[in-house]
Each structure stands twice: as C-alpha cells, then as structure tokens.
Amino acid sequence: MENYRLGVTGSMGCGKSYACSKLVEIGENQGVVFTHLDFDDIRRTKPKPYEVLRERIDHSEGIVLVDWALLVEDNFINLVNNNVLLVRSDYKTQLGRLVGRDLPELEIKRRIDAQLTNDQKERRILEAQTRDRFGKLLSFDTPQNPSDKQYQILFYQILEEVRKCN
Numbered sequence: 001m002e003n004y005r006l007g008v009t010g011s012m013g014c015g016k017s018y019a020c021s022k023l024v025e026i027g028e029n030q031g032v033v034f035t036h037l038d039f040d041d042i043r044r045t046k047p048k049p050y051e052v053l054r055e056r057i058d059h060s061e062g063i064v065l066v067d068w069a070l071l072v073e074d075n076f077i078n079l080v081n082n083n084v085l086l087v088r089s090d091y092k093t094q095l096g097r098l099v100g101r102d103l104p105e106l107e108i109k110r111r112i113d114a115q116l117t118n119d120q121k122e123r124r125i126l127e128a129q130t131r132d133r134f135g136k137l138l139s140f141d142t143p144q145n146p147s148d149k150q151y152q153i154l155f156y157q158i159l160e161e162v163r164k165c166n
Helices: 016-030 039-045 049-058 091-098 105-114 118-132 148-165
Strands: 004-009 034-038 063-067 084-088 137-141
Touching: 004 016, 004 148, 016 034, 016 063, 016 084, 016 148, 034 039, 034 049, 039 049, 039 063, 049 063, 084 118, 091 105, 118 137, 137 148
Parallel strands: 004 063, 004 084, 034 063, 084 137
Antiparallel strands: none
16 A cells, blocks of 8 residues: 555644554554654654654655644645544543643643634635645544544545545
8 A cells, every 4th residue: 555644633632643543553453554643742852843754754654644733724734635634522522631731721721722623624624625626534523532433434434535546
C-alpha cells in the first residue's frame, strides 16, 4: 500500500491521539500499517518542526495519521492531500478529559476558545476540498468513549477511502 496521508484534527480533548492509537492497534491486528505522527509533540521538541514533519511523512509507510489540533488553523491540510479526519466532542467532555492534566482549567478554556470550532474547521476543510477538487472529510464523534466496534467501523471507512485513491 502506498503512503496515504490523513490529517487528524479537532479541538483539545476531543480524542485525536486516542483515536490514532486505536487505529494503529486495529491496523496491527489486521496487518495494515498505520503510522501515527503527533505534530504537537514534534512542534514542542524539534527545531524546524514543519520540515521534520514533512520528512517523517515522506519516509513513513502505509496510512500516515498526522495528528495536529491546529491543522486547519495553520493552513496545512494540503500537506495531507486534503484528507482529514475531524474528531469531535462536546465542550463538557473536552473539559472533563483535560482538567487535572498539566494546565489549569482557565487556561484550558482559553485555549479551546481560541481554536476554531469543529463546525468552522469542517467548513474550511470542505472549502479547500471544493477549491482543489480533491480530498475526503471523515468525521468521528467522541462525546462519550466510543466502543471498539466504533473504532473498527472508522478503520474500515479509512481503508475504503485508501482503496478509492489507489
């Protein structure tokens, strides 16, 4: 399978990283290579993070999940060929997942409020796909903890999109 790029985005606490880890796990069990690249981690730890990300994408195999909260805000959906998984959750669930971590609640609220809403992200993604005439938007809701079956359904939806591109 060729390198297929899928941006995974959504607001803080929506479950992007967890969704990526579940997809990698399911892929391992099904013999499908998923590579998870966490851009927020790259941004925090590497000089020239955009160059590092591009190089890692180019040298990754299989389905490359680019986990990036601000993918849309940073105007980089073209880096994933306009293929985006939008992970959504409600505000209350997001706060519940984030409070008690390394940031105070007020800072968490400030950061969430500074990001585009999921509806705004979706509009911008669809605008780019319409303008460029390529790309696919998948949406995955995580207001509660999705079941393994829901992640498996998402896994097969992604595989179907990959097959359409190959």
